[in-house]
Amino acid sequence: MTNRFQIYVLLVAFALLLILPFIGSRYSVELATQILIFGLLATSLNILVGYLGAASFGHAAFFAIGGYACAYFLTTLGWPLVVSMIGAVLLTALASLVIGFFCVRLNEIYFSMLTLAFSMLVWAVALKWKPVTGGDDGFVGVAVPEYLSNYFTFFLFTLGVVTISMIVLMIIGNSTMGRVFIAIRENQTRASFLGVNVRRMRLIAFVIAGTFAGIAGTLLALYVRGMYPETAFWSQSGHILIMVLLGGMHAFIGPFLGASALTLLEVTIGQYTEYWQVFVGVILVIVVLAAPEGIFGLVRSVTKRLGGQKDDDA
Amino acid sequence: MDLLEVKDLHVSYGLSKILHGVSLSVKPGELISLVGRNGVGKSTTMRGIMGLTAPKSGSILWKGQEIRGRKPHVNAKDGIGFVPEDRRIFSGLSVAENLDVAKLPASEGQQLWDEDRVFSFFPDLKQFKDRKGGLLSGGQQQMLTLGRTLMGNPELLLLDEPSEGLAPLIVADIAEKIRELKAAGFSIILAEQNLDFVLSLSDRCYVLEKGAVVYSGTAQELRDNHEVQDKYLHI
Numbered sequence: 001m002t003n004r005f006q007i008y009v010l011l012v013a014f015a016l017l018l019i020l021p022f023i024g025s026r027y028s029v030e031l032a033t034q035i036l037i038f039g040l041l042a043t044s045l046n047i048l049v050g051y052l053g054a055a056s057f058g059h060a061a062f063f064a065i066g067g068y069a070c071a072y073f074l075t076t077l078g079w080p081l082v083v084s085m086i087g088a089v090l091l092t093a094l095a096s097l098v099i100g101f102f103c104v105r106l107n108e109i110y111f112s113m114l115t116l117a118f119s120m121l122v123w124a125v126a127l128k129w130k131p132v133t134g135g136d137d138g139f140v141g142v143a144v145p146e147y148l149s150n151y152f153t154f155f156l157f158t159l160g161v162v163t164i165s166m167i168v169l170m171i172i173g174n175s176t177m178g179r180v181f182i183a184i185r186e187n188q189t190r191a192s193f194l195g196v197n198v199r200r201m202r203l204i205a206f207v208i209a210g211t212f213a214g215i216a217g218t219l220l221a222l223y224v225r226g227m228y229p230e231t232a233f234w235s236q237s238g239h240i241l242i243m244v245l246l247g248g249m250h251a252f253i254g255p256f257l258g259a260s261a262l263t264l265l266e267v268t269i270g271q272y273t274e275y276w277q278v279f280v281g282v283i284l285v286i287v288v289l290a291a292p293e294g295i296f297g298l299v300r301s302v303t304k305r306l307g308g309q310k311d312d313d314a
Numbered sequence: 315m316d317l318l319e320v321k322d323l324h325v326s327y328g329l330s331k332i333l334h335g336v337s338l339s340v341k342p343g344e345l346i347s348l349v350g351r352n353g354v355g356k357s358t359t360m361r362g363i364m365g366l367t368a369p370k371s372g373s374i375l376w377k378g379q380e381i382r383g384r385k386p387h388v389n390a391k392d393g394i395g396f397v398p399e400d401r402r403i404f405s406g407l408s409v410a411e412n413l414d415v416a417k418l419p420a421s422e423g424q425q426l427w428d429e430d431r432v433f434s435f436f437p438d439l440k441q442f443k444d445r446k447g448g449l450l451s452g453g454q455q456q457m458l459t460l461g462r463t464l465m466g467n468p469e470l471l472l473l474d475e476p477s478e479g480l481a482p483l484i485v486a487d488i489a490e491k492i493r494e495l496k497a498a499g500f501s502i503i504l505a506e507q508n509l510d511f512v513l514s515l516s517d518r519c520y521v522l523e524k525g526a527v528v529y530s531g532t533a534q535e536l537r538d539n540h541e542v543q544d545k546y547l548h549i
Contacts, residue, residue, distance in 0.1 A: 176414050179407060183415045186404045193364055193398070194416040195390035195466050 001050065001182075002174055002252040005300070009253055010166070017159055021152050029155050031267060035260045036162040037219045042243040042255035043169055044212035049241070050249035051178060052205045053185030054104075057112045058119025059240050061099070062210040064126060064232035066092040066217025068133055071227045075143040076132070085218045089211060095122075096210025097203070104202035107188075116234055123232035138228035142221050158219050165215050166256075172208060173252055181205050246287060248294025257295045315378060317342045317501050318363070318470060323372035325355075325362045325525075332358045333525045335372065340470065340503060345496050347504040347512045349536075350522035350546060356505035357399060359522070360472045363503075364396045365389050391418055395468025399475040399505075401455040403462070405448030409439055412447050412458055418466040432461040435491070453484035460491065470501045477508045489515060509547055513537050521546050 017036075021029050045059045069088035073079045079087065099118045106114055126133045133139055148154045172178055180201055183191045188198050221227050230236065239262075247258020265283060269276040291298040316339040325333040333355050340346050348356040361367040363374055365386040374382045381389060390396070404412050413429050433440040436457040442450060447458060456476060463471065473492070477485045485508070492515055496502055506512045512519060512533070519536045521529040529542045536542065 176417070179411045179415045182407055182411075183404050186406055187402065189366060189386075190398070190402050190404070191415070192386040193366060193390055193396045194462065195387050195418045196415070197385075197387045 001178075001250060002170055005303075006251060006253045014159075014163060021155050026151055029151050031263070033151070033155050033158050033223055035263050036158050037216050037223060038240075038243065038259040038263055039256040040162045040165050040219075041213055041216035042240055042247065042259040043166060043252075044209045044216065045240050046244050046249055046252075046255040047169065047173070047181070047205055047209040047212075049244050050251075050254070051173060051181035051185065052202060054107075054202065054205075055112050055241065056103075056115040056206075056209070056237070057234065057241070058099075058115035058117070058122075058237050059209070059213055060232050060234070060236035061115075061119035061122040062092050062096055062213035063217040063220065063236070063240075064122060064227070064229075065095050066214030067221040067227045067231060068126060068139060068217075069214075070218035071139045071142045071221040072132055074221075075139075075141065078143070081145050081148070085215075088218045089214045092214025092217065093207055093211040096207045096214075100203050100206030100210065104199055104206055116237070119232060119234060119237055123229055123234075126227075126229040126232050133227070133229070136229065138226050139221075140226045142225045142227070144222050144225055148222065154223065158223070161215065161219060165212055169208075169212060170252055177201075177204070242284065246284060246294055248291075248296030250293060251296040251300070254294050254296040257299075261295055316340060316375070317344075317377060318503075319373075319375040320359075320363065321373040321375070323359065323362055323374065324370045325358050325367055326370055327367070331525065333362065333369070336522070336525070336527055338503075338520050338527065338530075340501050342469075342501055343496070343499055344517050345492075345502040345504060345515055346518045346520065347506055347516040347533075348520050348522055349506060349509065349512050352507065354522040355525040356522055357474055358525075360396065360474050360503065360505055363389075364394060364472060366396075390466050390468075393467070393469040394472065395463040395466050395470065396472045397459050397463045397474060397476065399478055401452065401459045403447040403450070403455050403458050405446065407447055408444050409447060409450070409458055410443045412462050413465050416462040416465040427464045427467050429465075432464055435464070435494075436461050452480055453487065456480060456484070456488060457491075460488075468500075470503070471495065473502060473504045475505055475507065477506060477511050485511060509543070 017032060020032055041063055045056065048054045048056045066088050069091045070084050073084035073087050074081060103111055103114045103118065127136060148157055180191065180196055183196065184198055184201060192198050243258040243262050244255040246262055247256065248254030265280050266276060269279045318340040320336060320338050323333050323336045336355065336359050338346065348359060350356055358367060362369045365384050369382055372382065373380060376392065376394065407415065410429065413432055438454060439457055439461060442454065447455065450458060476488050480488065489511060492502065504512065504515065513536065516533040518530065518532050520527050521542060523546050528546060
C-alpha cells in the first residue's frame with residue numbers, strides 16, 4: 001500500500017511543513033498542527049480499516065484515553081512531559097489490549113458495533129468520573145510546559161512526534177506483519193491454513209491502531225490545553241472514519257490526505273456559513289460516488305494518465 | 315508407523331452429513347489419492363484433516379497424536395500444508411508478498427523452503443515476483459498456491475484438485491512438479507477427478523462415493539479394475 005510515489009509526496013509535505021512556521025501566519029501554523037494530529041489519528045485507524053479490513057466505529061475512545069491520561073498525568077499528578085506522554089500512550093495500549101480482546105472475536109458489523117459500544121462506555125466514564133476527567137465541563141487547563149506554550153515550538157514538536165509515528169506505521173505496514181493484515185482482510189480462512197493465528201494478529205493490529213490513536217490524543221490535549229467528553233463520542237469516531245474513506249483507505253497516505261482535506265473544508269466553509277456541515281456532506285457524497293478509492297485514488301489516476309505510468313500501486 | 319491415520323471420520327455441514335466414516339492412512343513419503351466424482355467428499359476430507367471443517371466424530375492421528383479439533387493454524391505450523399482448490403491466492407498482494415505471509419519455520423531435519431528455493435522450483439514465478447497475484451494466469455496461480463504452502467515447510471501436502479480448470483500442457487507441468495515433490499520426500503494426499511493424472515502419480519488410491527471409501531488399492535490395481543472405474547469414476 002506504500003510505493004515510491006507516496007514516499008515522495010510525504011517527503012515534499014514534510015519539507016513544506018518544516019518551513020511553514022518560518023513563513024506562515026500563526027493561524028496557518030495552528031491549522032497545520034491540527035491537521036498533523038488528525039492525520040496521525042486517521043492513519044492509525046487505517047491499520048484496522050484499510051489493512052486488516054475491520055471497520056472500527058469506536059476509534060475515538062483511544063484518542064480520548066490518550067488525551068485524558070496525558071492531561072491527568074501532566075496536570076493533576078505533575079509528572080514531567082515526556083513521562084506523562086509515554087505513560088498515557090502505554091495506558092492507551094493497555095486499554096486497547098483489553099477492549100480489543102473482546103472485539104476481535106467478532107467480525108464485520110458485529111465487530112463494528114462492539115467497538116462502538118466500548119467507545120460509548122469510555123465516553124460515559126469521561127462524562128461521569130468528575131474527580132479525574134472534570135466531567136461535563138471537561139479537563140480544563142492542561143499544564144503545558146513553558147517551552148511548548150507558544151504555537152511555533154508546539155508545531156515543531158507535533159511535527160516531530162507525528163513524523164516519527166508515521167514512519168513507524170509505514171514500516172509496520174510494509175513489513176510481513178502488514179502483509180499478513182492484508183491477507184486476513186482478503187480471506188481469514190486462507191490466512192489460517194497458512195499458519196496465521198488470525199485472532200492474535202487481529203488483536204495486534206487493534207493494539208497498534210489504538211496506541212497510535214493514543215499518541216494523537218496526547219498531542220490533542222497539549223494543543224487544546226484541555227480534554228472534553230465529546231472527544232470520545234461516537235460522532236468523533238465517525239469523523240475519523242470519514243477522513244479515512246475520503247482520502248482512500250487502500251493507500252498508506254490516503255487517510256492523512258483525507259484528514260487534511262476534511263479539516264480544511266470544515267474551516268474554510270465554516271467561515272462563510274454556520275451550516276457548513278451541509279456543504280461538507282454534499283462534497284463527501286460527490287467524492288465517494290465519483291472516487292470510491294478516495295482523493296488518493298483520484299490523484300493517482302490523474303497522474304497516471306498524464307505520465308502514462310504502469311499500474312504499480314495497491 | 316503411519317504419518318497420518320484417519321479413522322472413521324464423520325463430518326456434517328449443518329444438518330447435511332457429508333462424510334460417513336472415512337478412514338485412510340499415509341506413510342512417510344507416500345502419495346495417496348482420493349478419487350471420485352464431484353461432491354463425494356474429497357475436499358471435505360481434506361478440510362476435516364486441516365481443521366477447517368470440524369469433524370463430528372472419528373479420529374485423526376498425526377504422527378501418532380490425536381489432532382481432531384485442532385485449529386488450522388496450529389496444524390499448518392505442525393507440518394500439514396493445504397493447497398486449496400481453485401487457486402485461492404491473495405489477489406491484492408504481489409507474488410513475493412503472497413509467499414512472505416505464508417512463511418513458517420521448518421521443523422527439525424527438513425530442508426528449509428524460502429523464497430529463493432520456491433523461485434528456483436517454479437522459475438516461471440520469479441519473473442512475476444512483483445506482479446499482483448490477481449493478475450497471474452491460472453497455471454501461474456496454481457504454482458503460486460503450491461509455492462505459498464511450501465513456504466510453510468510442511469511434511470504432508472494436501473493437494474485439492476490441482477489440475478482443475480487448467481490446460482493439458484499446464485496439467486502436465488503440475489504433474490511433473492508433484493512428482494519432484496514426492497521424490498524430495500514429501501508425503502502427499504491428492505484429491506482429483508482426473509483419473510489419468512491420479513494413476514500416473516499415486517502409490518495408492520481411495521475411491522470415495524457418497525462420503526465413504528468404497529474401494530482402496532494400489533494405483534496398478536485400480537487401473538486394472540474396470541468394474542470400480544465404471545461404477546464410481548466414469549461419468
